[in-house]
Amino acid sequence: MARRIEPxxxxxxLATLDLHEYGDVLQCMRCGLCLPTCPTYRTDGLExxxxxxxxxxxxxxxxxxxxxxxxxxxxxxxxxxxxxxxxVCPAGVKAAELILExxxxxxxxxxxxxIKKFLLDYAIRDQKLLSRLVSPxxxxxxxxxxxxxxxxxxxxxxxxxxxxxxxLLPPLSSRMxxxxxxxxxxxxxxxxxxxxxxxxxxxxxxxxxxxxxxVQVLNMAGYTVVIPKGQKCCGAPNIAEGxxxxxxxxxxxxxxxxxxxxxxxxVTDCAACGMELKAYHEMLARSGNxxxxxxxxxxxxxxxSEFLAGALDKDVRFGAIPERICFHDPCHLRHGQGIIAAPRxxxxxxxxxxxxxxxxxxxxxxxxxxxxxxxxxxxxxxLEAKVRAIAQVGPERVVTSNPGCLMQxxxxxxxxxxxxxxxxxxRILHRSxxxxx
Amino acid sequence: xxxxLATELAxxxxxxxxxxxxxxxxxxxxxxxxxxxxxxxxxxxxxSQDEMITTLEFAAREGIPVTVRGSGTGLxxxxxxxxxGIVLVTTAMNHILEIDENDLSATVEPGVITADxxxxxxxxxxxxxxxxxxxxxxxxxxxxxxxxxxxxxxKYGITGDYVQSLETCLIDGSKLRYGTRCVKDVAGYNLTxxxxxxxxxxxxxxxxxxxxxxxxxxxxxxxxxxxxxxxxARTVSAIISRKxxxxxxxxxxxxxxxxxxxxxxxxxxxxxAALLLIETDGHPEVVKEEAEQIQAACNENNVRTLKRAKDExxxxxxxxxxxxxxxALARSKPTTILEDVTVPRPAxxxxxxxxxxxxxxxxxxxxxxxxxxxxxxxxxxxxxxxDRDEIERVEKAYEIIFDKAISLGGTISGEHGxxxxxxxxxxxxxxxxxxELMKKIKGVFDPDGRLNPxxxxxxxxG
Numbered sequence: 001m002a003r004r005i006e007p008x009x010x011x012x013x014l015a016t017l018d019l020h021e022y023g024d025v026l027q028c029m030r031c032g033l034c035l036p037t038c039p040t041y042r043t044d045g046l047e048x049x050x051x052x053x054x055x056x057x058x059x060x061x062x063x064x065x066x067x068x069x070x071x072x073x074x075x076x077x078x079x080x081x082x083x084x085x086x087x088v089c090p091a092g093v094k095a096a097e098l099i100l101e102x103x104x105x106x107x108x109x110x111x112x113x114x115i116k117k118f119l120l121d122y123a124i125r126d127q128k129l130l131s132r133l134v135s136p137x138x139x140x141x142x143x144x145x146x147x148x149x150x151x152x153x154x155x156x157x158x159x160x161x162x163x164x165x166x167x168l169l170p171p172l173s174s175r176m177x178x179x180x181x182x183x184x185x186x187x188x189x190x191x192x193x194x195x196x197x198x199x200x201x202x203x204x205x206x207x208x209x210x211x212x213x214x215v216q217v218l219n220m221a222g223y224t225v226v227i228p229k230g231q232k233c234c235g236a237p238n239i240a241e242g243x244x245x246x247x248x249x250x251x252x253x254x255x256x257x258x259x260x261x262x263x264x265x266x267v268t269d270c271a272a273c274g275m276e277l278k279a280y281h282e283m284l285a286r287s288g289n290x291x292x293x294x295x296x297x298x299x300x301x302x303x304x305s306e307f308l309a310g311a312l313d314k315d316v317r318f319g320a321i322p323e324r325i326c327f328h329d330p331c332h333l334r335h336g337q338g339i340i341a342a343p344r345x346x347x348x349x350x351x352x353x354x355x356x357x358x359x360x361x362x363x364x365x366x367x368x369x370x371x372x373x374x375x376x377x378x379x380x381x382x383l384e385a386k387v388r389a390i391a392q393v394g395p396e397r398v399v400t401s402n403p404g405c406l407m408q409x410x411x412x413x414x415x416x417x418x419x420x421x422x423x424x425x426x427r428i429l430h431r432s433x434x435x436x437x
Numbered sequence: 438x439x440x441x442l443a444t445e446l447a448x449x450x451x452x453x454x455x456x457x458x459x460x461x462x463x464x465x466x467x468x469x470x471x472x473x474x475x476x477x478x479x480x481x482x483x484x485s486q487d488e489m490i491t492t493l494e495f496a497a498r499e500g501i502p503v504t505v506r507g508s509g510t511g512l513x514x515x516x517x518x519x520x521x522g523i524v525l526v527t528t529a530m531n532h533i534l535e536i537d538e539n540d541l542s543a544t545v546e547p548g549v550i551t552a553d554x555x556x557x558x559x560x561x562x563x564x565x566x567x568x569x570x571x572x573x574x575x576x577x578x579x580x581x582x583x584x585x586x587x588x589x590x591x592k593y594g595i596t597g598d599y600v601q602s603l604e605t606c607l608i609d610g611s612k613l614r615y616g617t618r619c620v621k622d623v624a625g626y627n628l629t630x631x632x633x634x635x636x637x638x639x640x641x642x643x644x645x646x647x648x649x650x651x652x653x654x655x656x657x658x659x660x661x662x663x664x665x666x667x668x669x670a671r672t673v674s675a676i677i678s679r680k681x682x683x684x685x686x687x688x689x690x691x692x693x694x695x696x697x698x699x700x701x702x703x704x705x706x707x708x709x710a711a712l713l714l715i716e717t718d719g720h721p722e723v724v725k726e727e728a729e730q731i732q733a734a735c736n737e738n739n740v741r742t743l744k745r746a747k748d749e750x751x752x753x754x755x756x757x758x759x760x761x762x763x764x765a766l767a768r769s770k771p772t773t774i775l776e777d778v779t780v781p782r783p784a785x786x787x788x789x790x791x792x793x794x795x796x797x798x799x800x801x802x803x804x805x806x807x808x809x810x811x812x813x814x815x816x817x818x819x820x821x822x823x824d825r826d827e828i829e830r831v832e833k834a835y836e837i838i839f840d841k842a843i844s845l846g847g848t849i850s851g852e853h854g855x856x857x858x859x860x861x862x863x864x865x866x867x868x869x870x871x872x873e874l875m876k877k878i879k880g881v882f883d884p885d886g887r888l889n890p891x892x893x894x895x896x897x898x899g
Contacts, residue, residue, distance in 0.1 A: 026771035026822065030469045032510040036550070036574045045482070045528055046456070047464035047509065060463050071458050090764030091773070 005110050010068035013105035014061050017098075027091045028055045034085035034095065039364045040078055043381040049078060051085035051095035058102050068106070076102050078375065080368035080382075081240060083335035087362075100239055107242030120243045124233045125250060127178060127201055168372065168407050170206055177208035178229065185215050185225045192222035195307070196263040198254075198277060200270035201233050202403035210406075213430035214269040214304050220433045221312050225267075228257045236276040239283075240369050251280050252290050255297045266297065269304040269426050271330035271402035272369070275337050277301040303333060305401060305425055309342035312349075319435030320351040321428065326395040327355060328386070328409065329362045330402035343401060343425055350432045358398075360389040367408035379408075380415075387412045390420065401425045442501070443479045446523075449491055456480040465524045468509040468516045469571070471774050472822060473857050475517055477504065477524040484529045486606070486643040493610035493641070496523055502887045503608065505637040507548060507576030512775060513856030515583060515636045519891040525641065527578050533557050534644070541649045542601060542618055547578025547642045554647075564652040566593035569852070570763070578642050584634030586852030591810035592684045592718075593650075595852065597633040604644035605632065608888045618646055631878070636854050637889040639882040653684070653718040657728045658752035661713040661735045662706065662742040666690060669711035670786040673809045675734035676715070677782060681727045685716035686810025687759050690789070693804040693817075696765040697758050705758060709741070713809065714759045716752075762806040763817070770802070770819035776835060778842040779813040779851030791841040792816045798837070799830040813851035840865070855893045863895065 034051040035041045041050040048057075057075055060066035076099055083096045123129055178199055195218060203211045215225045232254055235247035254277070258266050268274045278301050284294035327347065333339045340362075347355045366372060366382030386409070390398055398409055398420050409422045443457035456465070457479045467474040478501070483489050496503045502522030509516055518524050530546040533554060537543070538561055545554060551572040558565050568587035569575055575585070581603075586595040602616030616622060616629035632640055663669040673686060689697075691710050698705050705712070713735075717727040728745075735743050746752035767773040780788045789805065792814070796803040807814035816838060818831050839849045839862050849855075849862045864872050876894055880886075 027767065029471070029767055029773050030467055030509075032469060032508055032571060032574045035508060036552075046461075048456075048460050050464075053460075053464040056464055056467065057460055066459055066463055069459070071460055075460055091767040092764075 005068075005070055005073070007068040009109040010073075010106050011061055011064065013109050014058065014068065014102060017058075017062060017101060017105070026059075028052065028059075028089075028093045028095075029091055030056070031090060033088050033090060037084040037088050037361070037363075039080055039082060039084070039366065039382045040378065042363075042385070043378050048075060051079075051089075051093075054079060054099055055093060055095050058098060073106055076106060078378075080331070080364055080366070080371050082331035082364040082368060084331065084362065084364065087335045087338075100242070103240075103242035104244055105242070116241065120238050120241060121246050124201075124237060125246065127176065127199070127204060127231070127233070130201055130205060130233075168411050170407065170410065175208070176204045177211050178204050178227070178231070180208070181212065181215065181227055183227055183229055185219055185227070187222050187224045188219045189222060191224050192311070193264045194224045194226060194262060196258050196261060196266040197225050197227045198234070198258075198266055198268040198270075198273055198301075199227065199231050200268060200273040200403065203270050203273075207403055207406065207424065210424045210426055211269055213424070214267070214426040217304075217308065217426055217429045217433060218267060221308060221316070223311065226261055226263060228261070231257060234270075234273040234276040236272050237369060239276065244283075248284065248287060251284055251294070252287065255280060255284070255290060255294050258297060259293055263300065265300045265302045265307055267302050267304055267307050269401060269424065271303060271333035271336070272404065274301060274303040274306075275332040278337060303337060303339055303342070303401070305333075305343035305346055306337075306339050308429070309345050312346070316433075317436045318350045318432045320353075321432055322352040323397055324354040324356070324395045325397040325399050325428070326358050326390060326393045327425075328358050328365065328390075328398050328400040328405060330400055330405045331362070331364050331368070333401060334362045343399075346429060347399065347425070350428070353428075353432075356393050356395065358386070358389050359392050360386070363389070365405050365408045365412070367402075367404035369404060372408060372411075383408060383412045384416070387416045387418060391418070395420050397421045397423055397428075399423050399425050399428055442499070442523075446479055446481060446492070446495060449495055450481065450483075450488055454482055454484070454488065456482065465506065465509075465526070466517070468506070468511045468514065470512055470514040470517065470856070470858060471772060472828075473514045473517050473519075475519045475521065477518040478521050480524045480526060482526045482529055486530075486604075486612075489525070489530075489606050489641060489643055490610045490612070492523065492525055493606055493608060496887065497609050500885070500887070502890050503641075504889045505578070505582070505641050507579035507582075508550070508571075508574045510571035510575045511579060511583060511856065512777070512853040513583070513636075513850065513858045515854050515856040515889070515892060516579070517857060519857065522887070527641075528576060530643070531576075536561060536563070536649075537618075538563065540618060541651075542646055543649055544644060544646045545577050547576060547581075547645060549577045551575050551577060551580055558649055559652060562652050563649040565599065565647060565649055567596045567599060569596075577645055577647070581633055581642060581645055582635065582637050583852070583854040586808070586811075586813065588685050588687065588808060590808060590813070590852070591686055592682045597630065599648045600629060600633050600645065601648050602646045603629055603632055603640075603642055605640035605642050607640055608883045608885070612643075613640070616646075634854070636856060636892055638879055638892050639888065641888075653720075655721040655724045656684070656716060656718040656752065657724050658685075658746040658755050659713075659715040659728075659731060659735070660744045660746075660755040660758070661715065661740045662709045663711045663713070663739070664709070664741050665739065666711040666789055667786050668739045669713050670789060670809070672713060672735055672738040672740065673785060674783055675738055676731055677810075679730045679734055681717065681730045681734075683715050683727070683731065683810060684718040685714060687714040687807070688712070688785075688809035688814075689714075689759060689762055689806040690804060692802070693762050693766060693806045694758070696769050696804060697761050700765040700768055701757075701761055703757055703761075712758065714756055759806070762804075763815075766804045766806075766817050766819060770821060772820045772822040774818040774820060774831060774835075775853075776816045776818070776838070777813070777850045777853040778816065778838055778847060779811070780842055780845045780847030782810075782812045784845040784847065785809060785812060785814070788814060788842060788845060788847070792838055795834040795837040795841075799834040801827065801831050801834050803834070808851075811851070812847065836862075857892060860891075860893055860895045863893065
């Protein structure tokens, strides 16, 4: 239901923003180069739906030229946080991160609905509890609920959007990977080193077979993989919803958990987790007791393709896969972590595999955490553009490396009757390495 | 916000066409021009010429100002609605209506993105040369209204050189066509040329026909580094006097080079005083010959290092510094004010010296880069809009720079337009009689002064 908003307190909270941390809002020249790459500008064609517009709105609220009304708040939540704008901004303005900071200050200054508090303060701390919640309604639906409740009543949510969410979810495995995988998986052959593996909630609960492949590929590359029990969510959903306290608690827990294990890297196969874990050092910079440890932790976090591109020996033989694939860059890999070459280099090592790009310069697929649930109409438009771009290449398989993208692309495939399959890059690498001559 | 106005417009055009929330009005109050903004009373996003006419007729009945806007990337305030009223956004009129391969022309709606047109015609082996810096998002309508230039201006000319005919709406909503697709057309006054660069003050384009040319087959790229900026400037003249017209001839000064290195560390020597990016294109044989002439011109003017790209990848690499120029400058300070003076080529060394002198005199930080081949320089001031004292000094420095440009036979704006930013310099530039005449011409098209008011002509009557 509608909750009381006090524009004055939100304005006050925004006014103390240290703009210099975000490439300085003032640094925005309003050149407009972010417009053509922004998914919401591309679908809506409106200045209010562009990074330049959002930066202008935040600046106007700070300057007292725009009330921090519901309209303003909605605009802060229209952003997918795909970070494409940060890749192209000539002046280095971090528009997406600035918007996340604005959300945080908004949420701290308005009452939080019970279900959102339940999810972000409680359920998310425990993957076991999360997975139990998932079985009737499932993680994806739930994480969508807290955002939806922001705007609509729960009843409306259940009646109208259940079909979409049902369509999004993969067939659910009975057990999470964390319940079935040992805490240590030994290297195949001579051990080259030891790495940690971070279990992202979505991968662990919804794609346990994929993450198992990731661990096995790391083993085949000569690494013993340590998968500490009791890992918590990376905190990305909390950041997206402006929540910081539970986020810090989980981040600190994760940093401590991987500390002192003698690991040369902490690998993740979820692009969103990777981006978040790499940001711990910034988010915990002011947490005196752990700032140093967070810095060390973030410095060894690697996306699976980033790690393997460097760690797989040049003489490792790959088995042939005679297929035409195209790689879809998860935004949080390409724009959030600046990783473009690594997955392509790896895939090109597989004999007989034809690798091409989706010809859209790294556009978002519209998944964006829970965006497809909170903003279904626009999300589907963005997905449709993605499906069209893929069709220009006509692959047999679309490869990506993020659970949200996997689900969204699968939905796109079904919705528009495409004849390609969707796979995580770890599955392709695993298949190739298993069948080497 | 004027709800009454928005409600009536919505009744005529439908709710989806009219924007009027506080955030909408804020987001259509600016373009890329620093320091200027003003909120409109309503924003109308038109999808057709019919909707354009409906809006204009409504504005005529109500006596409201109308300001046309494309993507809002202008650099002289051309689409800032300084008198309020309606902002008419053309970005949804974005259809390429025809590409005629037999007649080498393209007919487009005003909201077509420049880079989209490039891609569409190049797919057919054709070429639309104008390439303003904002081409990835700028609209053809905006390019025509500002008569935009770009890197290829020296050899291929600017937007206006490619406009063959225009379909327009006048401020009362009536339709008017000018020009034909004929290469030769001298029937009456050339109103097409008059309306190109009219900055949205005389009419609104609804359909634009552009000339196309065949795509050049070959290209060669050079990067030349100099110890003395005067040598670089002399090279520019030397290349031209050798009867070579490069497709790109770009200059960067030491301040800009320093900023690029600070930002990207691409390996440019820090003690270099200037660099030139030079490109020639066309038939492979001609390109080969011109490349030799370019090398000779560089060598005889004390070039320190001359790099030649072996392939396309290397060409892209050599162009990196130039492509990063504005970004690198923009990152160094909160506010970036990009100027646009243009002088005859032989006067470039003197103009560069005057820019450096003005910067020193008013203690402001100016980096200069630009299209040296056509004398179009972008002295870029790195400042902070919150520092009023410094902004005042910036304005004084620019005033000296503009005066110098005029005295050298140059102009206050090469490719960004007059708009708001240059209006006060226009009388000095063209003389009061010319301003008077321009105003009369404007009055014939827009007797009530409702179309993009406040632009080109200084507010106090000039």
